[in-house]
Amino acid sequence: MKLKQLSVFVENKKGRLCDVAGILSENDINIRSLSLADTEKYGILRMLVNDTDKAYRILKERNYVCQETDVLALEVADRPGGLYEVLKMLDENGINVEYMYAFVEKRKENAIMIFKVDILEKALEIAKSNKITLVSDKILENI
């Protein structure tokens, strides 16, 4: 299924990431996974948190520009070739991965990877028909 990712615009300046983390911490938001895409001037902080709507609201109150983005979480076999198989499947079906990152926790022998793809619904179908386990938003809840 689809997961809601929170994307935040942060300038590439000292203290900005720390500020975001601080705001989340004050409000008891747990960051479950994150990746940072950066350029010389700014970055996009992409996070999966335990309460996306709340995090969105409080960051917005503090003048951050945020966006909720649909992403896909898939189980990927944690062995050589595991990621390749999934990417190949997406590629063969004409799905373009915009970016991806790993979820911190493992599930048995599988790693969990987060994908942002161009055609999400199609990717979901392909994953199902290829017997790839889709990870639900339960993983975002606090342990």
Next chain:
Amino acid sequence: MIWNPQAEKMNRDEMAALQLSHLKNLIKRVYDNVKFYRDKMDKDGVKPDDIQKLSDISKLPFTTKSDMRDVYPYGLFAVPIKDIVELHMSSGTTGKPVVVGYTRNDLDLWSEVMARALSMGGVTKDDLVQNAYGYGLFTGGMGVHYGTNKIGATIIPISGGNTKKQLQVLTDFKPQVIACTPSYSLYLAESAREEGIDFDKIGIRVGIFGAEPWSEGMRREIEEKLKLKALDIYGLTEIIGPGVACECEEQNMLHISEDHFYPEIINPETGEVLPEGEKGELVITTLTKEGTPVIRYRTRDITYLKREKCACGRTTIKMHRLMGRSDDMLIIRGVNVFPSQIEEILLRIEGVEPHYQLIVDRQGQLDILEVQVEMNEKLFSDEIKNLANTEKMIEKELYGMLNIHTKVNLVEPKSIPRSEGKAKRIIDKRLI
């Protein structure tokens, strides 16, 4: 060499008498032929007959750049279009451009004052002049061209840009004179150094630099790097183009061709005329121009005037090199840019809010204009490539209107300082 000793060495009384007779004639002409001026004068209750002595000029209303744009395209013309032989326009970036029309006599006048300017730099008919000012609607290229023709020197009309070609022509033809913007001259110097070209071997004698403000420090740098004498030339499209004033080889203020361009200095706040020597805004009246004569044009340039006999022998009144602006206009690589225009362009772009800041800097030898735009939810995306495309799209829009390359950077919301009412829009880091 003094091109026109009769005019340039005229004694004070003769000059004043000449100016007054031109002025009276001018006011009659514009009152009869230009509705724009007639309406303005009627509104202020001034008639041509009220101009009896030179100081009566202060009774006349000022003309501003926006006045001139309001009557685009033909509202300032004092002669029928059949008598106009050439048109030029200001960079046209502040909405509508200012249009100036030249009669045959106006082109002769322009050639004359440019010949005087070039002669101040010692240019003679034996010289080659590499003219790297842009040719086109911009007046820089054609002004230098006409002056060079008048003197009979050899013009190389290479126009602006194309640095490789500029260097090749410099190396192969060894011109004695170069004309371009001061910042471009330093860019040329830089490029020449990279190509291993030695300016000592080219032997340019003099450079005529203008179209943007520069400083004594920059002059020293240019003279050292290009091994020439650097002179400051002043002019503006609204008046005639380059040639309103120029430095002589004494490099001690710019001689104004005051028999054609009558200068005043005013307090930019009150409009009051200030005595000689006091710093204020330069106001110019074109005493003899026929096509698009201008009465008391507010240049927004800050300077002061001084009447003293120059060591060069000229007696014409002198102005100090530009000391600033009385408005927020920026000159970026010779192009006039107003923050309000940038705002207008930004606000036409879907999703952009009026929170922006302009940062001007000089990197190497070129002016860089950075436009910071605050991020908002409409512009935001979770993908870097989309944000980069947004920046590029804004840069393209700005280029389309301003004709200068900018660097757009998206910044966090509320990161641009707000103050009561007026935000600080411009940070000029150039040390000029």
